[in-house]
Amino acid sequence: MKLKTKLTLFxxxxxxxxxxxxxxxxxxxxxxINQTYTDSKLRKQKDKxxxxxxxxxxxxxxxxxxxxxxxxxxxxxxxxxxxxxxxPGNIDTIKNEKRILQGDTIEYRILSxxxxxxxxxxxxxxxxxxxAITETTRPLQNIAFxxxxxxxxxxxxxxxxxxxxxxxxxxxxxxTKLVGHKFPNFGPFKEVKTTxxxxxxxxxxxxxxxxxxxxxxxxxxxxxxxxxxxxxxxxSILQSKIENMFEQEDxxxxxxxxxxxxxxxxxxxxxxxxxLLLISQxxxxxxxxxxxxxxxxxxxxxxxxxxxxxxxxxxxxxxTLPTDWYLVSVNKFLLFNLFxxxxxxxxxxxxxxxxxxxxxxxxxxxxxxxxxDTGIGINAEDIxxxxxxxxxFRQSLQQDSFGLGLPIVKSIAAFHHIRIEVKSEKGSGSxxxxxxxxxxxxxxA
Amino acid sequence: MNVLIIEDEKAxxxxxxxxxxxxxxxxxxxxxxxxxxxxxxxxxxxxxxxDLGLPDYDGLDLLKEAKKSNPEAIxxxxxxxxxxxxxxxxxxxxxxxYLPKPFSLLELQSRMQAITRRRFGLNQxxxxxxxxxxxxxxxxxxxxxxxxxxxTKKEFDLIAYLILHKNRTLTRSQLSxxxxxxxxxxxxxxxxxDAHIKNIRKKLNAHASPDWLxxxxxxxxKIKINS
Numbered sequence: 046m047k048l049k050t051k052l053t054l055f056x057x058x059x060x061x062x063x064x065x066x067x068x069x070x071x072x073x074x075x076x077x078i079n080q081t082y083t084d085s086k087l088r089k090q091k092d093k094x095x096x097x098x099x100x101x102x103x104x105x106x107x108x109x110x111x112x113x114x115x116x117x118x119x120x121x122x123x124x125x126x127x128x129x130x131x132x133p134g135n136i137d138t139i140k141n142e143k144r145i146l147q148g149d150t151i152e153y154r155i156l157s158x159x160x161x162x163x164x165x166x167x168x169x170x171x172x173x174x175x176x177a178i179t180e181t182t183r184p185l186q187n188i189a190f191x192x193x194x195x196x197x198x199x200x201x202x203x204x205x206x207x208x209x210x211x212x213x214x215x216x217x218x219x220x221t222k223l224v225g226h227k228f229p230n231f232g233p234f235k236e237v238k239t240t241x242x243x244x245x246x247x248x249x250x251x252x253x254x255x256x257x258x259x260x261x262x263x264x265x266x267x268x269x270x271x272x273x274x275x276x277x278x279x280x281s282i283l284q285s286k287i288e289n290m291f292e293q294e295d296x297x298x299x300x301x302x303x304x305x306x307x308x309x310x311x312x313x314x315x316x317x318x319x320x321l322l323l324i325s326q327x328x329x330x331x332x333x334x335x336x337x338x339x340x341x342x343x344x345x346x347x348x349x350x351x352x353x354x355x356x357x358x359x360x361x362x363x364x365t366l367p368t369d370w371y372l373v374s375v376n377k378f379l380l381f382n383l384f385x386x387x388x389x390x391x392x393x394x395x396x397x398x399x400x401x402x403x404x405x406x407x408x409x410x411x412x413x414x415x416x417x418d419t420g421i422g423i424n425a426e427d428i429x430x431x432x433x434x435x436x437x438f439r440q441s442l443q444q445d446s447f448g449l450g451l452p453i454v455k456s457i458a459a460f461h462h463i464r465i466e467v468k469s470e471k472g473s474g475s476x477x478x479x480x481x482x483x484x485x486x487x488x489x490a
Numbered sequence: 491m492n493v494l495i496i497e498d499e500k501a502x503x504x505x506x507x508x509x510x511x512x513x514x515x516x517x518x519x520x521x522x523x524x525x526x527x528x529x530x531x532x533x534x535x536x537x538x539x540x541d542l543g544l545p546d547y548d549g550l551d552l553l554k555e556a557k558k559s560n561p562e563a564i565x566x567x568x569x570x571x572x573x574x575x576x577x578x579x580x581x582x583x584x585x586x587x588y589l590p591k592p593f594s595l596l597e598l599q600s601r602m603q604a605i606t607r608r609r610f611g612l613n614q615x616x617x618x619x620x621x622x623x624x625x626x627x628x629x630x631x632x633x634x635x636x637x638x639x640x641x642t643k644k645e646f647d648l649i650a651y652l653i654l655h656k657n658r659t660l661t662r663s664q665l666s667x668x669x670x671x672x673x674x675x676x677x678x679x680x681x682x683x684d685a686h687i688k689n690i691r692k693k694l695n696a697h698a699s700p701d702w703l704x705x706x707x708x709x710x711x712k713i714k715i716n717s
Binding site for chain 1: 499501502505506508509512543570571590591592593594595596642643644658659661663664667670672673674675676677682685686689708709710
C-alpha cells in the first residue's frame, strides 16, 4: 500500500472513531449541561425570591389570611408556589417530580426549599417543566452533531490536501527515479524541488547511488572497449607473422602444423575479443537502427550461412514464417547475428538427426518468433545463468565455445527491446521465444 | 605496383612489407604520419595503406592529402578502432576500402586485387581448371558448356578465394575467416570448411574429377594452376 493511502486511511478512521464516540456521548452530555444550567437558574430565582421576602415581607406573595400562593405561566411550563410547611425538618433539594396542575400531570424539575418568615415556615417550590427543557436539547444536539461533522470533513480534506502536498516530492522521486528505469540506463539528474529535508536527503542519496552505479558501468564498458581495441593490434601482428611464416618455403610441414595450431588459438583470442568489443559497442549504443527487412529473408540468409552445420549433423530444419512480416527500424547486422547465434546453438546442443523448428506467432499486436530444438536441453536451475558472459555448463564443455553466444544474443535483444523467454526440458530440447516490442514487426503486402 | 605502407606498429608494417613483396609489389614503409605525408607529396603510388591510429597524424587527413596528390592511388584504411570505419563510410572521404584489425594478409591482398580488377576493368576473371571454366566476375562454373549450377554462394566464395591465392596452401582458419569473418559467434573451430570442400568435390565430380583442388594433409587446401 502507498504511504499516502495509508496516511489517508489512518486519518479517516481515527476521525470517524472520534465522531462515533462523540455522537454516543452527545445526549448525556447535552442533558448534563442542560440540567446544570436549569438548576442554577432555579437557584437564582430562589435567591431573588428570598431577597424579596426578606425586604418586603411574605405579604408581597401571600395575602393575609391565606396559606398558600402559586403562580404559573399559561402553558404551565413553569410555576412558583409558596405554602405553609407543616412538616418538620429543612428541605433544600432539586429533583424531577410529577405534579398535577389543573388536571394535567406534568413532569417538572422542582427546586424545593423551606424558610421561615413571620414566624411561620413556608415551603417554596420553583419548577420548570421537563418538556420545556428537553425541547431545547434536541436542536442543540443536532447543531452540535452537524458542526462536528462539518469540522471533521473539513479536517479530513485539509489533511488530505496537506499530505498530498507534502508527499508529492516523494512520489515524484519514486516515479522519476526508481520506477520504469531500465537498469543501468538512467536519465540526467533532475533535482526534485522540496523543502522537506528528508526528501532532499533521499533524492540526493538516490542520485549519488545512481551516479556511482552509472560510472561503474561506464567504466566497465570503457574498459572492455579499450581493452579489446588495444588487443586488436597485437593480435593483428601475430596473425600476420604466422601467415607469413606459413608461406615460407624453408619451413617444414611439421612446424607448419604447429603454426596452424597457433593460428587456431589466435583465432579463438580474436573471436573472444571481437565478441566482447561487439557487446560493449551494443551497450554503448554505437549501432544505428535504421534497417527494414523481411523476417523470412533474414532467416533465409542465416540458413544459407548455417546449412553446412545442419548438414554436418543431419539435423532437419523447418521454418514456417509469414513472408509479409517486416522487421522495422532494426540493425540488420545485429539481428542477423542474433538469429545466427540462436540457431547455431540449436545445432550445437542438438543430437545427431535432431530437429530445429522456427515458428512465428501473433497475438493481437505482439509478434513472437520461436527457435525450438530437440537437443540436450538445459537444467532448470541453470536457465537464469545461461545469458551470463563466460558461463559454461557441464553439458556445453565438450562443445567448441567460449560462453559468449547467448550474451551476444542478450545484448542484441536488449538493444532492440526484444524479450527472450526460455523453456527447456532436460534431455528433450529447448525453446527460445523472442517477443518483439510493439512496432518492431509490421505486416507489409 | 607501388605500395606505400603508413603504419606506426613497426612489427606489423614489416610483415605487410614481407607479404606484399612476396606478391611482387614494390613497397615503401613509413612508421609515422609526417614522413608518410612527405612521401605522398613527392611520389606516385598505386596503393596507399593508411593506419588510422597514427600517434602524430590524423589518418583521415592523410587520406585527404593522398586523394589530392595521388588521385589515381587506391587507398585502403587499416584501423583497430572499429567504430571509426563507420565514420569513414559516412564521411565518404574517398577510401577505396577499409580493413578492421586484426585482418588476414590474404584478405588484404584479395581486396587489393578486387579493387584493381574493378578499377581497370581487367578481364582476367576467366580461369580454366581441368576443363572447368570459372568466371570470377559472373560467378559461374561451366564444364564444356554445361553450367555447374549446384554450387552455392559460399562454395563459390571458397573456390574464388583459393583461385585468388593459387598454388598456396590456405588454412581452414584463413578460409573460414574469409567466408564467415563478419559473423560474430561463439565458435572457434573451423572444421565446417571440410564439409564445404567435400560438397564442392561431390558436385564437380558429377562432371570430372577436380584434381586441381588439393588437400594438403594436416594443413589446409590449395588450388594448383600451372602457368
